[in-house]
Amino acid sequence: MSGINDFAFKMGTVNGTGSASANSLLMQAIFRMGIPVTGKNIFPSNIQGLPTWYEIRVSKDGYTARPSEVDLVVALNPSTYRKDVAAVRPGGYLLYDSTWPLDPALVREGITILGIPFGKMCVETFEKDRDRTLLRNIAYAGALAALLDIDMDVVGQMLNEKFAKKPRLLDANHTAIHLGYDFAKANFACPLPFRLEKMDATGDAILMDGNTASALGALYAGATVGAWYPITPATALMEAFKGFCEKFRVDPDTGLNNYAILQAEDELAAAGIVIGAGWAGARAFTNTSGPGISLMQEFIGLAYYTDIPAVFFDVQRCGPATGMPTRTQQADLFSLAYASHGDTKHLVLFPANPRECFELAVQSFDLAERFQTPVFVASDLDIGMNDWMVKRFEWDDNYRPDRGKVLDAEALSKIAKFSRYLDVDGDGIAARTLPGVGGKGAYFVRGSGHDKHAAYTEDSDAYLELVDRLKRKIDGAAESLPTPVIQRRDGAEVGLVMIGGCDAAVREASDILATQGIAVDVMRIRAFPFAKAVHDFITGHEHVFVIEQNRDAQLRALLAIELGVPRDDMHAVLDYGGMPLTAKVVVDAVSAHLAGVPA
Amino acid sequence: MTSITKPPVRHPSSRTNALGLTLRDYEGAMSTLCAGCGHDSVTAALIQAGWEMALEPHRVGKMSGIGCSSKTTAYFMKQSHGFNSVHGRMPSVTSGAAAANRSLTYIGISGDGDSLSIGLGQLSHAIRRNVNMLYVLENNGVYGLTKGQFSASADIGSTSKKGEANEQAPIDPVLLALTLGATFVARSFSGDKKQLVPILKAGIAHRGFAVVDVISPCVSFNDHEGSTKSYAFTREQSVEAVSADFVPIQRAITVPETDEEVRVVQLHDGGSVRLRSTSPEYDPTDREHAYAYVRACQARQETATGLLFVDDGGREMHDMMRTVPTPLIDIPYEKLCPGKAALEALMQRYR
Numbered sequence: 001m002s003g004i005n006d007f008a009f010k011m012g013t014v015n016g017t018g019s020a021s022a023n024s025l026l027m028q029a030i031f032r033m034g035i036p037v038t039g040k041n042i043f044p045s046n047i048q049g050l051p052t053w054y055e056i057r058v059s060k061d062g063y064t065a066r067p068s069e070v071d072l073v074v075a076l077n078p079s080t081y082r083k084d085v086a087a088v089r090p091g092g093y094l095l096y097d098s099t100w101p102l103d104p105a106l107v108r109e110g111i112t113i114l115g116i117p118f119g120k121m122c123v124e125t126f127e128k129d130r131d132r133t134l135l136r137n138i139a140y141a142g143a144l145a146a147l148l149d150i151d152m153d154v155v156g157q158m159l160n161e162k163f164a165k166k167p168r169l170l171d172a173n174h175t176a177i178h179l180g181y182d183f184a185k186a187n188f189a190c191p192l193p194f195r196l197e198k199m200d201a202t203g204d205a206i207l208m209d210g211n212t213a214s215a216l217g218a219l220y221a222g223a224t225v226g227a228w229y230p231i232t233p234a235t236a237l238m239e240a241f242k243g244f245c246e247k248f249r250v251d252p253d254t255g256l257n258n259y260a261i262l263q264a265e266d267e268l269a270a271a272g273i274v275i276g277a278g279w280a281g282a283r284a285f286t287n288t289s290g291p292g293i294s295l296m297q298e299f300i301g302l303a304y305y306t307d308i309p310a311v312f313f314d315v316q317r318c319g320p321a322t323g324m325p326t327r328t329q330q331a332d333l334f335s336l337a338y339a340s341h342g343d344t345k346h347l348v349l350f351p352a353n354p355r356e357c358f359e360l361a362v363q364s365f366d367l368a369e370r371f372q373t374p375v376f377v378a379s380d381l382d383i384g385m386n387d388w389m390v391k392r393f394e395w396d397d398n399y400r401p402d403r404g405k406v407l408d409a410e411a412l413s414k415i416a417k418f419s420r421y422l423d424v425d426g427d428g429i430a431a432r433t434l435p436g437v438g439g440k441g442a443y444f445v446r447g448s449g450h451d452k453h454a455a456y457t458e459d460s461d462a463y464l465e466l467v468d469r470l471k472r473k474i475d476g477a478a479e480s481l482p483t484p485v486i487q488r489r490d491g492a493e494v495g496l497v498m499i500g501g502c503d504a505a506v507r508e509a510s511d512i513l514a515t516q517g518i519a520v521d522v523m524r525i526r527a528f529p530f531a532k533a534v535h536d537f538i539t540g541h542e543h544v545f546v547i548e549q550n551r552d553a554q555l556r557a558l559l560a561i562e563l564g565v566p567r568d569d570m571h572a573v574l575d576y577g578g579m580p581l582t583a584k585v586v587v588d589a590v591s592a593h594l595a596g597v598p599a
Numbered sequence: 600m601t602s603i604t605k606p607p608v609r610h611p612s613s614r615t616n617a618l619g620l621t622l623r624d625y626e627g628a629m630s631t632l633c634a635g636c637g638h639d640s641v642t643a644a645l646i647q648a649g650w651e652m653a654l655e656p657h658r659v660g661k662m663s664g665i666g667c668s669s670k671t672t673a674y675f676m677k678q679s680h681g682f683n684s685v686h687g688r689m690p691s692v693t694s695g696a697a698a699a700n701r702s703l704t705y706i707g708i709s710g711d712g713d714s715l716s717i718g719l720g721q722l723s724h725a726i727r728r729n730v731n732m733l734y735v736l737e738n739n740g741v742y743g744l745t746k747g748q749f750s751a752s753a754d755i756g757s758t759s760k761k762g763e764a765n766e767q768a769p770i771d772p773v774l775l776a777l778t779l780g781a782t783f784v785a786r787s788f789s790g791d792k793k794q795l796v797p798i799l800k801a802g803i804a805h806r807g808f809a810v811v812d813v814i815s816p817c818v819s820f821n822d823h824e825g826s827t828k829s830y831a832f833t834r835e836q837s838v839e840a841v842s843a844d845f846v847p848i849q850r851a852i853t854v855p856e857t858d859e860e861v862r863v864v865q866l867h868d869g870g871s872v873r874l875r876s877t878s879p880e881y882d883p884t885d886r887e888h889a890y891a892y893v894r895a896c897q898a899r900q901e902t903a904t905g906l907l908f909v910d911d912g913g914r915e916m917h918d919m920m921r922t923v924p925t926p927l928i929d930i931p932y933e934k935l936c937p938g939k940a941a942l943e944a945l946m947q948r949y950r
Contacts, residue, residue, distance in 0.1 A: 032950075206949035220942070222935040224927040225698050227691075248937040256923040258930050260698040265724040269691035272684065272721070276695025279682060280660075280703075281928040284695060298685050392946040395939040401932055434928070435680035435696065436703055438657035444673060444681035447665075456673070 005060035007194035008067035016048025022137035065505035068584035135176035142180030210383035213354035215240035217361020225284035227273035233381035237287035267292035271299035281434035285311035301340025309368035327578025328381035331550035352503035355390040405431035428473025481527030495541030509586035617653035637789035637815030668710030668737035687718025690725030705732035715751035747820035782913035783809035790853035877905035
């Protein structure tokens with residue numbers, strides 16, 4: 001890295017001081033210059049006063065993983081100067097707010113330190129305390145525009161759009177951006193050796209976070225009931241759904257809503273609402289994170305055992321208990337795959353980016369209704385809350401929801417008797433009715449033992465018949481789920497296996513490994529239970545690495561359990577500190593392991 | 600109500616309701632509760648109420664959680680759709696069902712354990728949400744299915760089957776519901792069909808969350824040592840406390856017919872309950888007054904019964920959510936999906 005349109009920089013600020021808008025302005029401006037860009041918000045679980053960072057990676061080749069090193073650190077929070085100085089790569093730059101001097105002891109050999117008195121300039125220029133704090137962020141954005149050659153016309157245009165209706169703020173923002181820009185131009189050799197140059201590489205792309213994308217998927221799938229309890233990092237999903245519904249789901253004639261969003265008293269209730277709505281025939285979903293999934297376990301088992309469709313978006317975060325709510329991880333795999341007590345197994349989808357969040361969200365509702373069972377869409381904080389550059393979403397107006405086997409009054413009139421859990425087709429999926437349908441369609445949903453006629457039983461044979469049908473149903477779903485994405489290289493004997501948010505880093509790593517003479521194939525699994533193709537990929541490679549973001553190699557364990565592949569035939573690459581994966585972690589692990597393998 | 604299942608034969612003289620259905624058409628599966636259980640009397644009252652109101656059975660969702668009370672949804676209206684969910688969580692399931700399909704009549708049956716302990720949160724929030732449903736709380740002060748532990752409605756000083764006295768203050772669902780803003784609050788007694796049936800009908804008709812606390816004695820676990828009429832006591836303590844595989848056949852308790860304002864009802868354990876019906880002068884539209892009245896009755900060791908509070912102008916869940924009158928499940932997909940052109944336009948916002 002480090003060159004034209006190929007570098008990374010990050011801002012260290014204090015949260016709650018308005019830096020998010022400046023960071024997003026920088027991201028957007030680079031994106032509008034046609035240059036691939038990714039942002040990672042490394043924020044605290046706090047509202048105001050704690051350190052926060054925002055990392056921006058510019059990649060002409062379109063790599064979107066977290067950068068392995070940072071070329072320029074913008075240090076605006078004196079309490080993190082030490083960390084920020086240390087974060088600069090050898091030969092890189094530190095730009096800091098010289099209003100608060102840098103302790104000489106922190107000065108490092110081999111990096112260039114640039115000081116701009118942002119704080120002082122803002123105090124001298126603006127009268128209101130609020131402006132002095134907020135506009136300091138815009139001032140550093142201005143300095144970066146000079147240092148990195150960000151198109152000032154684009155920046156100006158964006159400010160004009162944002163503050164079109166607030167002339168006072170518009171003027172103040174223009175003043176602030178020039179404070180930083182002019183100072184940098186006057187005092188430093190602008191631009192830096194790594195800088196931006198207009199490209200045309202973002203033509204059909206958008207910048208969106210995964211939570212917004214999932215919400216859009218739920219909207220397009222025709223979901224009408226959303227139930228939830230606020231939790232980081234899943235909150236924004238339902239808030240986005242609400243925003244979309246207010247735009248697209250309000251009846252123009254009456255002003256009334258074609259949707260219902262229920263903020264429940266807790267995650268248990270959210271799950272109950274979704275299951276009740278699913279039973280009644282609505283497409284319903286909840287959005288949550290690990291702690292919520294823990295609370296929903298009992299209800300998940302009920303839905304599984306009684307064949308009720310439900311969609312759960314799990315935006316995974318880091319750790320047990322409260323853990324680190326603003327850090328990312330893929331550590332809910334066990335608690336999703338076999339959620340709840342008793343014999344259970346569930347359909348789990350793993351989107352890798354916001355575009356897939358949209359597509360798999362739509363699919364999750366089809367799968368939930370076709371298989372009459374809970375479906376989990378497992379993303380993570382990195383996918384859910386960060387802005388990703390992805391190809392714009394597409395929609396086919398011929399799409400119609402797959403409602404599965406539902407018998408209406410007319411269908412019921414043609415059969416002699418309705419038995420809710422009778423496996424007529426041999427695929428484990430029994431036809432259901434919706435409450436309200438008359439005639440012989442009524443039946444009793446019960447979490448207690450029931451037979452194929454939905455009647456209460458504690459008879460072993462009836463129980464076995466039911467749970468074996470459920471197994472047939474779930475196992476049979478494997479080949480209907482999103483297929484693994486496999487990328488092959490000639491002669492590769494090494495296979496890298498991963499899910500979801502590891503995608504960008506692993507694909508980048510495969511390119512780097514190729515330059516080192518190591519050809520690797522990559523398989524990104526997109527669903528559980530695993531399709532046969534997953535088995536074939538693993539057994540078809542001499543060396544298999546399973547890369548995942550949890551401590552206990554949960555994905556590898558699931559592969560071993562479900563596919564019968566010996567666990568130790570798969571080498572675990574684990575990165576679970578809560579930060580998005582970098583290509584370097586993968587490259588280092590793979591090359592070190594292969595170097596140690598006897599020829 | 601334990602009996603053999605009766606054949607579905609319609610007696611020519613059976614009275615029919617507006618739908619041409621007989622009372623038998625509103626019955627359900629055979630009860631598996633203990634003989635004399637108060638809950639079976641509540642079931643009978645629900646059957647009567649449903650028949651009298653001519654509810655279309657298939658337009659009714661019978662909702663419950665877990666416990667003896669929650670089993671009773673199987674014992675009435677067999678042509679209705681039923682959902683026996685998880686312990687204490689029926690309110691959320693019903694909220695979801697009502698959100699999806701507001702055109703059905705939802706009848707929730709719960710108990711004091713299901714509602715006041717594990718389900719206290721869900722009950723409270725269903726009241727706040729004002730889900731349009733009847734919520735019957737069959738209240739007997741004990742956990743029956745797990746054999747006699749105190750519930751949160753047990754009175755201070757009442758003794759368990761093992762002789763322990765309850766020390767914790769009871770939760771009164773009526774006071775709770777009044778405090779939380781419930782728009783329909785009533786209390787009755789399982790044996791007082793005359794009072795209970797009209798209350799159930801009013802609760803079903805009410806637009807919003809209708810709480811009906813029904814005192815419904817447990818024949819099996821009020822019959823314990825320390826109770827003057829327990830099986831063991833009458834055998835002069837010559838045997839252990841009644842073992843669980845023997846449950847004496849009891850008659851269901853009924854309220855004596857009387858014109859007195861306070862009626863004393865003998866319970867299986869030898870205790871009694873003093874029920875005070877609201878008088879014709881009682882104003883059930885004044886929440887503060889209702890609260891004070893219930894407290895005053897409690898101070899006199901009386902249980903206030905009847906329709907205690909009603910607010911027919913309340914906003915139910917769908918009013919608050921501003922949902923369309925059409926059930927959400929009946930809105931065609933074409934109306935729900937913004938389509939390709941809208942998505943393309945939207946994508947521009949993320950450029």
